[in-house]
Amino acid sequence: MERIYTKSYLNSCKLLSKLSMALCLTLLLSASAFAQGTLIKITGTVKDSKGEPLVGVSVKLKDTKTGISTDVDGKFSITVPDTKTILVVSYIGFQPKEVSVGTQKVINVVLTENESSLNEVVVTGYGQSVKKSDLVGSIGSVSAKQIRERQPTSLADALEGQIAGVQAVTDGGDPLSPGTIQIRGMSSLNSGNGPLYVIDGVISDDAQFINPQDIASIEVLKDAASSAIYGVRGANGVILITTKGGQEGKARVNANYYHLFGKLAHKLQTTSARDLTYYRRVENGGAGTGAAVNPDSVSTFDNKDNDYQDLLYRTGNKDNVNLTLGGGQKGLLYYASLNYTNDQSIIINSYARSFTTLLNVDYQATDQLKVTNHVSISYITGNAVDVGSTASTVFQRNPWVSLYRPDGSMAGYVESKKNPVAYALLSTNVPTTYTVEDNMSVNYQFTKDLRLTGTADARLDDFNRQTFVPLSITSGALGPNNGTSNFDNKFYYDLQAFFNYNHTFNKDHNISAVLGYSRDHHRDDGYGLSLQNYLSEAIRISSDADFPPLSATTTTTYSATESVFARVQYGYKDKYIINGTIRRDGSSRFGPDNKWGNFGAGGAAWRFSQEDFMAWSKKVLDDGKLRYSIGVLGNDKLADFGYSTLLNFGLITGVTNSGAYFGNNAAYVSQNLGNPTIHWEQTVIQNFGMDLTMFGGRLVITPEYYIKKTNGLLSSQILPEETGLKSGAINLGNITNRGFEITVNATPIASKNFSWNINGNVTFQNAGLITYLNPTATAIQGSYLLKQGGHIGDFYLLKNLGVYRWDVSNAYDAQGNRLTPVGVNAAGTTATGYTEPNGTPYTGTIRQMTRNGKILNGGSTIWQDTNNDGVIDENDRQVLGNAVPKVLFGFTNCTGLLLKPTNTGIQAQPLTV
Numbered sequence: 001m002e003r004i005y006t007k008s009y010l011n012s013c014k015l016l017s018k019l020s021m022a023l024c025l026t027l028l029l030s031a032s033a034f035a036q037g038t039l040i041k042i043t044g045t046v047k048d049s050k051g052e053p054l055v056g057v058s059v060k061l062k063d064t065k066t067g068i069s070t071d072v073d074g075k076f077s078i079t080v081p082d083t084k085t086i087l088v089v090s091y092i093g094f095q096p097k098e099v100s101v102g103t104q105k106v107i108n109v110v111l112t113e114n115e116s117s118l119n120e121v122v123v124t125g126y127g128q129s130v131k132k133s134d135l136v137g138s139i140g141s142v143s144a145k146q147i148r149e150r151q152p153t154s155l156a157d158a159l160e161g162q163i164a165g166v167q168a169v170t171d172g173g174d175p176l177s178p179g180t181i182q183i184r185g186m187s188s189l190n191s192g193n194g195p196l197y198v199i200d201g202v203i204s205d206d207a208q209f210i211n212p213q214d215i216a217s218i219e220v221l222k223d224a225a226s227s228a229i230y231g232v233r234g235a236n237g238v239i240l241i242t243t244k245g246g247q248e249g250k251a252r253v254n255a256n257y258y259h260l261f262g263k264l265a266h267k268l269q270t271t272s273a274r275d276l277t278y279y280r281r282v283e284n285g286g287a288g289t290g291a292a293v294n295p296d297s298v299s300t301f302d303n304k305d306n307d308y309q310d311l312l313y314r315t316g317n318k319d320n321v322n323l324t325l326g327g328g329q330k331g332l333l334y335y336a337s338l339n340y341t342n343d344q345s346i347i348i349n350s351y352a353r354s355f356t357t358l359l360n361v362d363y364q365a366t367d368q369l370k371v372t373n374h375v376s377i378s379y380i381t382g383n384a385v386d387v388g389s390t391a392s393t394v395f396q397r398n399p400w401v402s403l404y405r406p407d408g409s410m411a412g413y414v415e416s417k418k419n420p421v422a423y424a425l426l427s428t429n430v431p432t433t434y435t436v437e438d439n440m441s442v443n444y445q446f447t448k449d450l451r452l453t454g455t456a457d458a459r460l461d462d463f464n465r466q467t468f469v470p471l472s473i474t475s476g477a478l479g480p481n482n483g484t485s486n487f488d489n490k491f492y493y494d495l496q497a498f499f500n501y502n503h504t505f506n507k508d509h510n511i512s513a514v515l516g517y518s519r520d521h522h523r524d525d526g527y528g529l530s531l532q533n534y535l536s537e538a539i540r541i542s543s544d545a546d547f548p549p550l551s552a553t554t555t556t557t558y559s560a561t562e563s564v565f566a567r568v569q570y571g572y573k574d575k576y577i578i579n580g581t582i583r584r585d586g587s588s589r590f591g592p593d594n595k596w597g598n599f600g601a602g603g604a605a606w607r608f609s610q611e612d613f614m615a616w617s618k619k620v621l622d623d624g625k626l627r628y629s630i631g632v633l634g635n636d637k638l639a640d641f642g643y644s645t646l647l648n649f650g651l652i653t654g655v656t657n658s659g660a661y662f663g664n665n666a667a668y669v670s671q672n673l674g675n676p677t678i679h680w681e682q683t684v685i686q687n688f689g690m691d692l693t694m695f696g697g698r699l700v701i702t703p704e705y706y707i708k709k710t711n712g713l714l715s716s717q718i719l720p721e722e723t724g725l726k727s728g729a730i731n732l733g734n735i736t737n738r739g740f741e742i743t744v745n746a747t748p749i750a751s752k753n754f755s756w757n758i759n760g761n762v763t764f765q766n767a768g769l770i771t772y773l774n775p776t777a778t779a780i781q782g783s784y785l786l787k788q789g790g791h792i793g794d795f796y797l798l799k800n801l802g803v804y805r806w807d808v809s810n811a812y813d814a815q816g817n818r819l820t821p822v823g824v825n826a827a828g829t830t831a832t833g834y835t836e837p838n839g840t841p842y843t844g845t846i847r848q849m850t851r852n853g854k855i856l857n858g859g860s861t862i863w864q865d866t867n868n869d870g871v872i873d874e875n876d877r878q879v880l881g882n883a884v885p886k887v888l889f890g891f892t893n894c895t896g897l898l899l900k901p902t903n904t905g906i907q908a909q910p911l912t913v
Contacts, residue, residue, distance in 0.1 A: 043077045044107040046070050046089060054091055054111065056247045062086040062098065066330070069247035072254065123219050123240050125198060125229055126514045126567075127443075127453050127500045134571055136579050136603035137226030137629055138687050138704055140166065140743075142218040144244070149894060151258055152212045153318065153341070154179050155241075161890025163220050164704070164741035164761035175318075175343040175352035176382045176431065178208040183222055183237030185737035185767030185884065186792055187635065187683050187710045195220075195237040196230055200360075200374050202439045202457040203230070203494055203520065207241060209378035209435045211339040211356045213256065213322045216244045223687035223706065224631025225603035229514070229567050231583035232597070235633040235683035235710070243374070245360050246326045246333030254324045262316030262346055264309070273305040273400040304402050308394040311403070311421050316346040331364040343382075347390060349424050352382035370443040381432040389423040412473035422473045434462040449503040454496070461490040468540050479533075482550075485542055486528040494520040498565075513568045519561070526555040557640040562586045577605040587636040587680075591643035594679040601631020603687075620694055627689040635681040638714045642729035645674035673719060673728035681731070683710045700745040708737040709771075717777060733773040735792060739765035755895070762889040768792030768882075785879055793883035798876055799864040806831075806858040812847040816868040819846070828858050 046057045053074025060067030061080060070076045078087070080101055087107065090096035094111040101107070122139055123129045140163030152158035156179025159168040167182045186193040197204045221227040221238040230238050271279075319342045326335040336359045343352045356378040363371045397417040405411050410422035437459040444452045468483035498516025505511075529552050531545035542549070563586070569579035582600040608614060609624035617624075647667045689704040715732035719725045741763045749756040773779075773788045780786075785796035804810050806828025811819040819842055823832030834842045849856050849865060851872040856862075866876040 040080050040083065040085075040101065040105070041077065042080055042087070042101060042105060042107055043075070044109060045074045046076065046091075046109045046111060047074055048094070049110060049112050054094075055252070057089060057091040057111070058247070060088045060090075062088050067248060069249040071250060072252055076249070123217065123242060124226060125221070125238070125240055126201075126496075126498050126516060126565075127451065128512060128514055128567070130512070130569070133607070133623060133625070134569075134574060134577055134605075135691075136569070136577055136605045136627055137221065138223040138627070138689055138706070139226050140164065140220040140222065142220075144216050147212055147215055147218075153260070153320065153343075155207050155210060155212060155215075155218075155239075156181055158212045158215070158218065159220070161761075161892065162759075163890075164702075164743045165222055165706075165739060165763050165765075165888070166220055167885070167888055174384070175345045175350060176380070176384050178206065181239070183220065184706060184708055184739060185765055186735070187235045187708065187737070193236055195239050196227075196233045197239050197241065198230070199241045200243055200439060201441065201455055201496070202374075202437070203233075203518075204459070207239070208380070209356060209376060209437070210241060210243070211322065211337065211358070213324075213339065214243050214337050214358050216242045218242075223603075223629050224601035224633060224685040225579060225581070225629030225687070228581040228583060228599060228601035228631045228633055229565055231563055231565060231599045232561055232585040232587060232634050232636050235635045235681070243358060243360060244324075244326070244335050244337075245362055246328040246335040248328050248330060248333065251325060251327035254322075254326075256320075256322040258320050260316075260318040260320075262318070264313045264346055267309045268395075270307075270309065270395055271399060273398075276398060276400065304400050306399045306401070306403065308397065308399070308420055312348060312390060312394060312424060313346050314348055316344060318343040328362075333362040335360045345385075347385050347424060348421070349383055350385040352380065354378065354380040368445045370445075372441045372443075374437075374439045374441075376435070376437045378435045379433070380435075381430065384429045384431060385424050386427065386429060389418050389427070390420040393418045393420045393423075409472055412477055413475045416475075419473065426473055427467075427469045429465070429467045431463065431465045434460075436460050449501055451500045453498055453500065455494075457492075457494045459490075459492045461488075461492075463488040463490070466540065468534075468537075470537050481534050481537060482530075482532040483534065483540055483545070484528065484530050486526070488524065488526045490525075491523045492520065494518065508573045510571045510574075511568065513566070515566045516564070518563045518565070521558065521560045523558040524556070526553075528553045558588075559640045560588045561636070573610070575607045575610045577607075579603050581631065585634055585636075589636045589638055589640055589642060590678060590680065591676040593676070594643075597634045597680040597682075599632050599634050599682075601629060601633075601685075603627065603629030603631075621692065622695075622697060623691070623693040625691040627687070627691070629685075629687045631685055633683045633685065635683065635710075635714065637681075638678070638729050639672070639716075641674070642672075643674055643676050643678050646670040646672070671724075671726035673723075673725045675729045678714070678729050679712060679731060681710060681712045681714045683708060685709075698747045698750070700743075702741075702743040704741045706737075706739055706741075708739075710735050710737075715777075730774060730776065732777050732786075733788075734771045736769045736771050737765065737767045738769075739763055739767070757892075757894045759892040759894075760890065762887065764887055765884075766886070767884045780874075780877075785877075790879065791882050791884065794879045795881050795883065796877050797880045798872065799866075799878060799880060801862040801864055804856060804858050804860050804862055809858060810848045810856050810860070812849065812865075812870075813842060813844055814847065816847075816865055818862075 046054050046059070048054055053070070055070060055072050055074065057070040057074070057076075058067055059070065059076045059078055062085075068076055068078050080087070083102055085101045087099045087101065088096060089099065089109045089111065091111055097109055097111060099107055099109060121129045122132050122135060122141060124139070142158060142162050146162065147158050150158060154170065156168045156170050159166055159181060160170070161168070165184045168179060170177070170179045181195055182193050183195050194205070197207045199207060199210060219240040221240065227234040227238040321340045322337065324335070324337045328334055337357065339356045341352070341354045345351060357376065359375045361373050365371060397420065398415060401411070401414045403411060403419060403421050410426060411419050412422055413419070437457070439455065439457040441453060441455040446452065465486045466483065469481060471477060471479040471481040474481065496516060496518040498514055500514050502512040503510070529542055530550040531542060532550055533546040534540060535544050563583060565581070565583040567579065567581040569577065571577040580600070580602045582598075584596060584598050586596045588595070605625055605627045607623065607625045609617065609621050614621070614624070648670050649667050686707045687704060688706070689702065692701045694700075711734045712731040713733050713735060715730060716727045717730045717732070718727050741761065743761040744759070746758045747756065748758065768791045770786060770788055770790050770792065773786060777786060780796060783795060783797060785794050786792075787794070806821065806824055808821040808824055808828060808831040811821060811834055813819060813836065817837055819834040819836065821831035821834055824830070834846065836842050847870050849863070849870060849872055851863070856872075863872045863876060864878070865872060866878055
């Protein structure tokens with residue numbers, strides 16, 4: 001029994017051991033299975049309501065920082081811990097969506113576009129951004145989507161017609177021109193009217209090196225409440241540009257190519273060879289007299305009929321290639337782009353080529369510390385054809401003159417007129433610019449509400465321009481050939497540090513603030529040579545030309561600013577909003593007594609649609625807001641050291657010994673007189689605005705009225721010659737701009753398969769009214785008149801009334817009324833009588849107009865004798881129109897049918913005379 005028991009016991013132990021092992025194995029397998037169950041792989045696709053995949057959509061685990069972005073096909077793959085996980089899917093311009101994982105392994109999401117733009121976030125600068133519904137200032141925005149639809153070639157092209165009050169012009173078709181952008185009229189005279197550019201937080205005077213395809217958003221700050229934080233240089237408005245960054249997920253490579261064609265819109269009428277022949281026959285004695293017109297009627301050189309516009313202009317072609325690479329992982333994001341543009345303009349031999357690169361890296365070192373670095377490099381070159389020697393001479397050179405000499409070479413001057421085709425093909429003007437910019441930013445999040453940001457930026461611009469005019473196209477081909485070499489090196493750095501604070505307490509109260517310090521420094525070194533008699537026209541270097549050169553100049557200058565600033569905004573229940581800004585700027589461009597300037601602004605907004613008494617309008621009005629702001633901004637754009645009279649250092653040249661004493665270099669007083677009393681130019685801006693959002697966001701209307709007054713215009717004043725000086729800086733006077741803007745965004749149709757969006761804006765402006773003019777100011781500046789009560793840009797010209805038909809047509813009575821000759825002979829030199837404008841015979845004394853001491857004969861221009869003294873001179877000039885348009889408007893119509901939106905747009909900027 002004992003043995004049996006022992007054996008049974010041993011067998012039982014073995015069984016228990018096996019059961020224990022099985023149980024452990026089962027537990028391990030269960031634990032493994034459970035562990036594997038906590039890591040569920042989810043895949044899917046995100047599309048819009050039209051069925052198109054969305055690229056770069058954020059797919060995150062709710063209440064965590066874990067997430068990825070969709071690829072170019074809208075697909076994503078993410079691992080979640082359990083079936084209770086909720087995915088948050090969000091994308092700019094679309095309503096976010098939350099999806100519970102549950103038992104799903106494949107989750108496809110359809111996002112719908114925001115019916116209302118009220119929740120859109122608008123960047124306001126220095127690390128701050130607010131919901132559009134909380135805006136107090138006047139800010140216009142252009143999104144990456146709008147840029148993508150337009151396929152712009154420059155920033156000016158991207159803004160053209162998009163924002164009310166913004167005049168964006170692509171200058172004259174010049175491929176090397178960045179265009180001109182002006183916000184709400186001119187704020188200055190000679191101190192620049194271009195806006196301030198802030199690119200990824202970095203202040204810049206231009207944005208030529210930015211590729212529009214790299215832009216994520218553009219904000220245009222138009223009033224004082226929004227731009228006062230930038231103080232100095234903010235008076236002309238501010239353009240904030242945010243470039244694209246990387247998204248978490250696999251690397252995404254995008255390639256884009258487009259080709260643009262351009263043609264002259266229409267030709268202008270010019271004189272044909274036949275017309276000119278007839279005119280000269282009449283000039284030489286009248287038609288039918290047999291008078292010779294050409295010296296040799298069988299000469300091939302003098303018997304052409306050139307249409308210089310057909311010869312000079314061509315179909316322009318522009319190629320643009322853009323490559324981007326973006327991606328990243330948790331804590332490290334990157335975005336890189338390469339863009340190449342080859343622009344062959346509509347004028348022969350006019351072209352521009354550019355390479356631009358951008359590298360943005362964001363590194364989240366810790367939960368509190370984030371480091372970003374943005375590096376951009378650009379190279380721009382081309383050939384700038386001189387309009388004065390080409391397009392202008394189309395209307396001056398005789399059409400019958402051959403383009404070529406008998407030996408087959410291109411002709412230059414003929415009858416003192418240049419050959420426009422030869423100058424376009426043979427002369428060169430090649431500017432080349434290399435730009436390198438590096439911007440590093442460090443953010444430290446002390447608490448949820450408090451963040452410190454420090455930035456350091458450096459930019460180097462290396463510019464050179466080489467020009468050359470060969471011997472063959474100089475006057476009479478007698479030469480000498482000539483050229484110039486100019487070099488300019490600019491270095492700029494900027495340092496900023498600022499705190500951002502944003503806190504909501506008791507649910508109803510929100511306060512956001514920024515407090516900061518900035519300092520920047522500019523240095524500009526230039527060197528130029530003017531040369532002639534190149535030994536070989538194929539080798540265009542300075543050592544190949546005469547020495548010493550015609551002239552040699554060296555310049556060096558620098559400037560710096562230092563600033564402290566603060567801005568606070570308070571909101572109560574998102575219904576009542578106020579903000580205030582203060583900034584103190586110091587500039588090296590003013591003397592010790594005027595170096596510092598204080599600027600600031602304040603604003604308030606009332607969302608009246610949230611009031612109880614507006615409950616009746618909820619079916620129509622989604623949101624209604626009234627806004628008002630007022631502020632003072634500064635401008636220091638004048639020549640460096642304009643407060644002081646400088647010394648120049650002479651150089652012996654091949655032409656003159658100016659600045660030299662007995663053959664030795666010497667120092668001498670500059671011809672520009674310093675003005676120690678020169679002070680800040682100040683602009684006071686008031687803005688009245690209303691925002692109306694209706695019908696579920698289908699209709700948004702924004703009317704605004706502004707008053708913009710600039711005091712102490714910075715300008716250069718020409719001094720009397722007897723002083724021995726040339727000019728000096730002064731505060732010229734005051735000007736006022738007023739305008740009314742209205743912007744309408746409408747979405748008449750928004751369905752799954754079709755959408756229709758209409759955006760329009762119009763601005764009515766009374767720009768540049770001169771309210772005060774310094775008594776010492778020069779009233780006439782070239783073709784313009786500065787006069788109190790007049791406008792900046794008033795053309796001051798002689799008025800053309802036509803052409804005298806005959807010699808005897810130049811006849812006036814004592815009151816200056818032009819008489820009509822009667823009984824004119826064939827030559828037009830005599831008449832039997834005259835009649836008054838009312839038809840009655842005139843028997844009094846005949847007066848004739850003269851100009852430059854000569855009587856004006858038949859064929860001469862009839863100029864209005866404004867002062868009725870019988871002499872046409874400078875005293876007869878009058879205001880004839882203005883260069884600034886009174887009306888600006890833009891219209892964009894965008895329709896989408898399932899696959900791809902098509903976009904058409906126009907902008908008109910009429911010249912009002």
